[in-house]
Amino acid sequence: MKIGIIGGTGDIGEGMALRLSPLFEVIVGSRNSEKAIETSVCCSDTLHSRNVKCSCSGTTNADAVLNADVIILAVPWKNLTETVRSLPDFGDKIVVSPVNPMEKRDHFVFVPPDEGSVALYLKRILPPEARLVVAFNTIAANRWKAIDEELRYSVPVCGDDLEAKSIVSDIVNSTSALKAYDAGPLAASCMVESLTPLLLNIARYNKMRDVGLRFV
Amino acid sequence: MKIGIIGGTGDIGEGMALRLSPLFEVIVGSRNSEKAIETSVCCSDTLHSRNVKCSCSGTTNADAVLNADVIILAVPWKNLTETVRSLPDFGDKIVVSPVNPMEKRDHFVFVPPDEGSVALYLKRILPPEARLVVAFNTIAANRWKAIDEELRYSVPVCGDDLEAKSIVSDIVNSTSALKAYDAGPLAASCMVESLTPLLLNIARYNKMRDVGLRFV
Numbered sequence: 001m002k003i004g005i006i007g008g009t010g011d012i013g014e015g016m017a018l019r020l021s022p023l024f025e026v027i028v029g030s031r032n033s034e035k036a037i038e039t040s041v042c043c044s045d046t047l048h049s050r051n052v053k054c055s056c057s058g059t060t061n062a063d064a065v066l067n068a069d070v071i072i073l074a075v076p077w078k079n080l081t082e083t084v085r086s087l088p089d090f091g092d093k094i095v096v097s098p099v100n101p102m103e104k105r106d107h108f109v110f111v112p113p114d115e116g117s118v119a120l121y122l123k124r125i126l127p128p129e130a131r132l133v134v135a136f137n138t139i140a141a142n143r144w145k146a147i148d149e150e151l152r153y154s155v156p157v158c159g160d161d162l163e164a165k166s167i168v169s170d171i172v173n174s175t176s177a178l179k180a181y182d183a184g185p186l187a188a189s190c191m192v193e194s195l196t197p198l199l200l201n202i203a204r205y206n207k208m209r210d211v212g213l214r215f216v
Numbered sequence: 217m218k219i220g221i222i223g224g225t226g227d228i229g230e231g232m233a234l235r236l237s238p239l240f241e242v243i244v245g246s247r248n249s250e251k252a253i254e255t256s257v258c259c260s261d262t263l264h265s266r267n268v269k270c271s272c273s274g275t276t277n278a279d280a281v282l283n284a285d286v287i288i289l290a291v292p293w294k295n296l297t298e299t300v301r302s303l304p305d306f307g308d309k310i311v312v313s314p315v316n317p318m319e320k321r322d323h324f325v326f327v328p329p330d331e332g333s334v335a336l337y338l339k340r341i342l343p344p345e346a347r348l349v350v351a352f353n354t355i356a357a358n359r360w361k362a363i364d365e366e367l368r369y370s371v372p373v374c375g376d377d378l379e380a381k382s383i384v385s386d387i388v389n390s391t392s393a394l395k396a397y398d399a400g401p402l403a404a405s406c407m408v409e410s411l412t413p414l415l416l417n418i419a420r421y422n423k424m425r426d427v428g429l430r431f432v
Binding site for chain 1: 322323324325326368369372397398399400401403404406407408410411413414415417418420421422424427428429430431432
């Protein structure tokens with residue numbers, strides 16, 4: 001399976017490439033294809049130096065969409081609309097949103113769009129064939145990148161297309177020690193997207209780093 | 217310290233009495249004082265049969281407020297306004313809200329009041345002296361009551377009064393294996409109150425029971 005990471009040269013995207021490219025064909029996308037190639041080479045070098053085989057290439061965001069089966073929108077909320085508008089038609093590909101609508105004020109605040117969540121906003125602006133799934137919202141960039149450590153977190157997954165949700169859950173469950181949990185339809189996604197500002201507040205007020213969560 | 221549990225004959229209230237009365241003087245409150253006395257006797261009997269010493273009495277909700285230092289509003293959201301209006305002035309006592317604004321539709325939905333959270337609603341309707349703290353939102357009634365098992369959960373705690381937040385965090389940390397985490401001011405409480413409908417969805421869609429959470 002080919003996984004395209006839009007915004008793949010960002011902090012989260014880089015970490016995702018490191019974790020997913022030993023398992024899947026990863027296509028790192030970026031507005032700047034040279035940066036994407038640089039990230040993909042760096043990812044491959046890091047893994048090869050640990051004797052880990054991987055498949056990682058770099059290209060434009062648009063080519064990543066065209067060539068991948070599953071597209072992860074590893075883009076901050078503030079850039080999401082512009083980025084999505086710059087991309088070719090997703091067709092009926094699986095689109096994964098790990099995007100959290102939040103702002104940093106004196107604490108982190110959950111600030112969803114009028115639709116109630118980023119996922120419901122995407123559902124409105126994407127063509128109806130696109131198979132949207134919410135996943136990977138709560139894993140900190142530093143944890144993605146710390147590839148010598150297992151990711152022992154729970155990952156809530158939302159979606160209306162049950163097959164797409166199942167495929168994405170399989171990707172989650174293949175990745176390190178992550179465990180996917182069905183969190184219901186896209187209509188329930190606001191409760192998933194508000195986890196990350198909560199975790200950032202927990203980190204901040206308790207002097208912790210990269211807090212994640214586990215359902216028990 | 218005297219802890220009054222308003223709605224103490226409900227599922228959550230009963231479980232809280234069982235867990236807290238070995239540690240604190242618990243006053244179970246109810247609209248119906250006879251029911252409150254019955255619950256308190258049942259709680260004491262259950263603990264005494266395990267050779268656990270406890271302090272648990274039952275009375276009206278109003279007397280529980282008057283006699284306690286810390287008041288826990290163990291009341292469902294739909295009854296909260298009516299219950300709070302029926303109570304005497306809290307003065308500058310500590311008031312703990314574990315209340316989550318949610319509805320069961322085809323999935324559990326977070327439906328906060330216009331203020332953004334139950335805590336912010338309470339802040340508006342309570343006298344300014346009341347020292348409001350959000351805590352204990354995510355622990356299922358069955359887990360409270362299963363007193364032969366430890367509660368190994370994380371408990372996010374919100375509040376604007378730092379001393380009150382610290383006192384409530386100490387109560388949390390004294391209770392079984394619960395661990396309190398500062399989740400910021402009351403303005404950040406919507407992210408705590410939306411956890412419970414998420415956990416109920418996780419339980420429902422993954423065929424689990426009484427799902428809790430841990431920050432890791």
